[in-house]
Amino acid sequence: MENRVLEEWEIKEMLSRYGIRVPRGIVVESLPEKLELEFPVVLKVSDPRIIHKSDVGGVILNIKNYPDLKEKFMEMKRRFPDSKFLIESMERQGVEVIIGVIKDRTFGEAIMFGLGGIFTELYRDVSFRLIPIDEYDAREMIDEIKARKIFEGFRNIKANKDSVVDLLLKVSRLVTDMGGKIDQLDLNPVIVREDGAVVVDAKMVIIP
Amino acid sequence: MFEHLLNPRSIAVIGASSDERKIGNVIVKNLIYFGYGGRIYPVNPKNEIIYGHKTYPSLDSIEDEIDISIITLPATMVPDAVESCVKKNVKYVIAIAGGFSETGERGAELERMILDKIRGTNTRVIGPNTVGIYVPRSNVSTALTLPERTALPGDGSIAFISQSGALGLLTMDTIAEFGTGISAFINLGNRIDLSENELIKYFEDDEKTRSIVLYIENFKNGRDFFNVAKETVMKKPIVVLKSGRTSEGARAASLHTGALASNDAVTDGALAQAGIIRAYSETELMDYGKVLAYQKPLYGDRIAIVTTAGGLGVITADYLVSTEKGVGMKLAVISDENKKRIRDTIVPFGSAENPIDLTADGSTEQYSRVLEILNSERNVDGIIVYALFQTAKVDETLIDVLEDNMKGKPMVVGILGSKMGKRMILEAEKRGIPAFPSMERTVKAIKVLYMRGRYLKRRYEDGEQGS
Structure with a gap:
């Protein structure tokens, strides 16, 4: 059997069960009359066949009101007629980080931490530890990246380091609980603010 | 477990030869040259005398138990020779020849044949494609070194496991210059059977070994290595020089994390997590192994520097403190009380501020007094001492002081210079004082003591939380 790509909402539900914060959202095939979400919202195509949604124009950010959403939804529906859609409250800005999991050929399951956005790839400023990790490992992972100062009040940026430590530990536990079934996991971006860390986008590949 | 590998009572040489150009000749000659005290059995179908030892036509014609059998025959003949070793219940086989999996599929097939022969038996194989072992305590060397060209280190406390034979021999030749010894050297070669993981476990309990250093090209089983090492480091320090840092592994990954996970980034994390010190050159590998074997861990990062040459003091301070071109530790702030005591000890134009400069007027007595003061100083965790012998008032008894x-507090010594300097490093070495011939190497050595201390402290704290 081939590896399976989970849908974003499935992953986020799983994350929620571990006490990991995700944006409020709903999965729909058609736009409901009333939306119990705070604007602005984000509209995303939700389809296991599409891993990299933004590359195919499957993500629209910062939709400010219902009429606007209605228009954008119609447009999306035209382009992805067979897909479902995820509507989520848009998160306030913060420091963007990436947390990921891979299966290393030599060492097995490993967890990664790094600064998110374009700089992740540009500088490869990331750190790894083998799963499971403990709190000390998690703190070291953050302290090891070159951009660590961002979590120490650089230019008055407020990003809650403890919430990242907590998130890393929860991801490690989730992976352990899955008993080797996770082939790859990307939480990217995770938005870190003073009030904690929220996983805004998540991708997961599962071994059946 | 590997007692009879490191202390063999008897060694058979399969393919021993009276022809001086043959490997089977050099192996026997070297066993004798290095003074191996056990029983030597050259095996050779021709009835000959090799360096005074009568040859045996086959292994089973020897009426003795064989601890080690060195096979000097070419690759294609090795599986049969291994079979004869299994029949004889030989404990360890060292298969010297190359021409196995490193050359392609046919060679790999020979390795599978060897593995088939030893499966389920008590016979263990080192190599093939290995220079074998060098164990000073039992005067065993299976390496094909020429004594007039290369040196091997004496007996010491660093266990050295290397995947590469040549790198291992060259590194040992180099450290022999300053008298650093090893407890054992084992070249894994193609590593079809005996692996680094078992050896690490063995050296953890080996009384002579105080640190374990490894040169590794690829781990036999990464997760096992991680688990074994993580346990062993609580008893003995481990240093790893891992090559292939820049070769990006081809990773079949569709997500972002996979693209960012070079093999080395994961290796780096795994080594740090297990408390293994990573070296990036053969010099670092042996320096770190040495300082960790000779000196206790350092549990704080405030360092005092003692020197008779001001320039060394300031360069060392830069290198100690800088996080860019340095090791990111701290220069200890000496208390006023002890500063006064130091000032009373040294000449007025010296410096009682850290780095402490005794100046060219500094004497062995002053070193002794200042070290005593620093050992009583609460704000000092560790000490770097430059023992510099170019000035008249410093004499050989400084080594006694050191x-x-x-x-006292963890101390690392820098000794520069090629004449008396080198002689004094050799003397320091004899007494187990960690001394290094350059400022950079001295500073890196003290950093490694601190890395070890920090890791141990963390694990102790973890343990307390757990209980």
């Missing part, structure tokens, strides 16, 4: 100070 030896005495090994009981």
Whole structure:
């Protein structure tokens, strides 16, 4: 059997069960009359066949009101007629980080931490530890990246380091609980603010 | 477990030869040259005398138990020779020849044949494609070194496991210059059977070994290595030089994390997590192995520097403190009380501020007094001492002072210079004082003591939380 790509909402539900914060959202095939979400919202195509949604124009950010959403939804529906859609409250800005999991050929399951956005790839400023990790490992992972100062009040940026430590530990536990079934996991971006860390986008590949 | 590998009572050489150009000749000659005291059995179908030892036509014609059998025959003949070793219940086989999996599929097939022969038996294989072992304590060397060209280190406390034979021999030749010894050297070669993981476990309990250093190209089983090492480091320090840092592994990954996970980034994390010190050159590998074997861990990062040459003091301070071109530790702030005591000890134009400069007027007595003061100083965790012998008032008894100070706070010594300097490093080495011939190497050595201390402290704290 081939590896399976989970849908974003499935992953986020799983994350929620571990006490990991995700944006409020709903999965729909058609736009409901009333939306119990705070604007602005984000509209995303939700389809296991599409891993990299933004590359195919499957993500629209910062939709400010219902009429606007209605228009954008119609447009999306035209382009992805067979897909479902995820509507989520848009998160306030913060420091963007990436947390990921891979299966290393030599060492097995490993967890990664790094600064998110374009700089992740540009500088490869990331750190790894083998799963499971403990709190000390998690703190070291953050302290090891070159951009660590961002979590120490650089230019008055407020990003809650403890919430990242907590998130890393929860991801490690989730992976352990899955008993080797996770082939790859990307939480990217995770938005870190003073009030904690929220996983805004998540991708997961599962071994059946 | 590997007792009879490191202390063999008897060694058979399969393919021994009276022809001086043959490997089977050099192996026997070297066993004798290095003074191996056990029983030597050259095996050779022709009835000959090789260096005074009568040859045996086959292994089973020897009426003795064989601990080690060295196979000097070419690759294609090795599986049969291994079979004869299994029949004889030989404990360890060292298969010297190349021409196995490193050359392609046919060679790989020979390795599978060897593995088939030893499966389920008590016979263990080192290599093939290995220079074998060098164990000073039992005067065993299976390496094809020429004594007039290369040196091997004496007996010591660093266990050295290397995947590469040549790198291992060259590194040992190099450290022999300053008298650093090893407890054992084992070249894994193609590593079809005996692996680094078992050896690490063995050296953890080996009384002679105080640190374990490894040169590794690829781990036999990464997760096992991680688990074994993580346990062993609580008893003995481990240093790893891992090559292939820049070769990006081809990773079949569709997500972002996979693209960012070079093999080395994961290796780096795994080594740090297990408390293994990573070296990036053969010099670092042996320096770190040495300082960790000779000196206790350092549990704080505030360092005092003692020198008779001001320039060394300031360069060392830069290198100690800088996080860019340095090791990111701290220069200790000496208390006023002890500063006064130091000032009373040294000449007025010296410096009682850290780095402490005794100046060219500094004497062995002043070193002794200043070290005593620093050992009582609360704000000092560790000490770097430059023992510099170019000035008249510093004499050889400074080594006695340093030896005495090994009981005090963790100390690393820098000794520069090629004449008396080198002689004094050799003397320091004899007494187990960690001394290094350059400022950079001295500073890196003290950093490694701190890395070890920090890791141990963390694990102790973890343990307390757990209980």
